[in-house]
Amino acid sequence: MNKTPLCAVHEKLGARMIDFSGWYMPVQYASIIEEHNAVREAAGLFDLFHMGEFWLTGPDALKNVQKIVTQDAEALSDRQIAYTPMCRPDGSIVDDLLVYRWNAEKFLLVVNASNIEKDYNWIKSQLSGDVKFDNQSNNTGLIAIQGPQAEAILQKLTRQRLKPIKFYWFTSGKVLDVECIISRTGYTGEEGFELYYPAEHSEKLWNALMEAGKDAGIKAIGLGARDTLRLEARLMLYGNDISDSTTPIEANLNWTVKFNKGAFTGSDVLKKQKEQGVSKTLVGFELGKGPAARHGYPIMKDGKKVGEVTSGTMAPTLKKNIGLGYVPPALNAIGTVLDIEIRGKNYPATVIETPFYTRARS
Template identity: 50%
Template sequence: MKKTPLHKAHLEANAKMVNFGGWHMPVQYVGILEEHRNVRTKAGLFDVSHMGEIDIKGNRALELVQKLITNDASKLAVKQALYTPMCLPNGGIVDDLLVYRKGENHFLLVVNAANTDKDYQWIEEHAIDGVAIANISSEVAQLALQGPLAEQILQKISNKDLSQIKFFWFDYVKVDGEDCLVSRTGYTGEDGFEIYLAPDKARKVWYAILEAGKEEGVMPIGLGARDTLRFEARLPLYGNELSEEISPLEAGLEMFVKLDKDNFIGKEALEKQKAAGVKRKLVGLEMLDRGIPRTHYKVLKDGEEIGFVTSGSFSPTLEKNIGLALIKAEHARIGNKIEIQVRGRNLKAKIVKTPFYKREVK
């Protein structure tokens, strides 16, 4: 199994380790519920060094990026980032990623760990002259500091005013004296930062952040709480809400699909799908009967199968059993009563608005 530069730190902290897409990663340190609540109320530090980074540079870099993604990177200023799906010609999703504009002709793509090799190959297949493409994943470590106290904590050991980094912007900051790319982004529904740095500095900065945030109650957070946090905020997970068989329009990512943009891979298929209306929609659901919806459980309406659960869990913040499901569009109405098949029994649920959790913005 692959190890991040922080592997030893996780073992030292007695984390429960699991195999996550070929990586030996911490699923929890003290407990998923406690870690989840700590991020919602204070702050939490994540090792997300398993994420992939692909560097695209050259005088036609923008042209290549625009062809690959559904969102519009031409509108990005230098030091700005965006979220986007990357599609197949049929509109299915290859991956969802962040695009950082490091220069007029220089982009950094941050992709899902399990998809890194697939994505790199996909991008290489569409390479054009005048662009250099490099998979730099092994040269980049990534930490995420998330939660309402994230800025206050990170500011103590940063050499720049972090309040100047707005949502989905980034800057080059010395954190604990080490060179980092710091963006105000994240995967928890909270304010916070993602911090990219050299692998050999990761351990030092990891402990520096934990030390700086001692007073505020920062703690390391495993992948278990990362999943429940992103799920409450309705942030999609590739492999659950997104796949090569699901289009971004079905997954509710329409605002990241710019059909008015020049040609991009999947545009024609997505235009057709939009004109005809999507046949399936991703919805939120809340259980009315006792039971927890889980990934792949069947969704029914009056006994007829209408879709499946993509993610489901007890929600630590709402203290309810909730789920996301991809169902036939005609049933996707808020308040509609549906059933979830749990161990052979059809349990009542209703469709509810998402996100399940939204932080209060100051």
């Protein structure tokens, strides 16, 4: 199993470690609910070393990014970031990623840990012209600090002014004496930052952030709370909510698909889906008191299976059972009552607006 440079730190904190797609990762330290609440109310620290970082550089970098992702990288300013799917010609999603634009000749692509090899091979097969493609995943550390206190805590450790960095923008600068990419992004629905840096500095940064956040109530956050946080904010989990057999249009990610930039891989099929409709669409639902919906549970309507739950949990902030799943478009209206089959019994679920949770913006 792959280990992150912070493995010993997690074990020392008493984390329960699991195999997460080949990575030995903390799922929880003490309590998923407490960790979840710490991020919503104070701050939380995430070790995300396992994520993949690819650099695409050279005179034809922009042209290539425009071809492989559905977002418009030409419309990005330098130092701006886009969340984007990356599709095959048939519209199916290879992965969802973050595209960091330094300038038209330099991009950082941040991909899911479970897809690093697949993505690398896919992107490589798509490239043309004068471009260099470099997988720096093993050398790049990534720590996220998330929560309403994240900015104040991080600001203690850097002279770089954080306030002017807007949501989905980044800058480079030193945190302690470590040169970092400081990015106002995250996977929690909360304010916060993600730091990319040479991996050998992981322990120094982690410990300094934990110390700086001590009085504010910072906690180390495992994959368990990472999942409940992202699901409340309706952020996609690749392999659950989107996959090799779904498209961005089916997943209601239309806002990430920019047809006016010109043709890109998958654009023909996606355009057709947008114009003519899809056979399944991702909806959010809530269940009453009782068992939680889980990945793979059948979604039923009038006794017939109409879809499957892709993600589900008891939502710690909302204190109710929520989930996502694909249903035929005729059943996607807010207020539609469906059933979730749980251990042979049907439990009513109502289609509701998403995101389930939106932070109060200051």
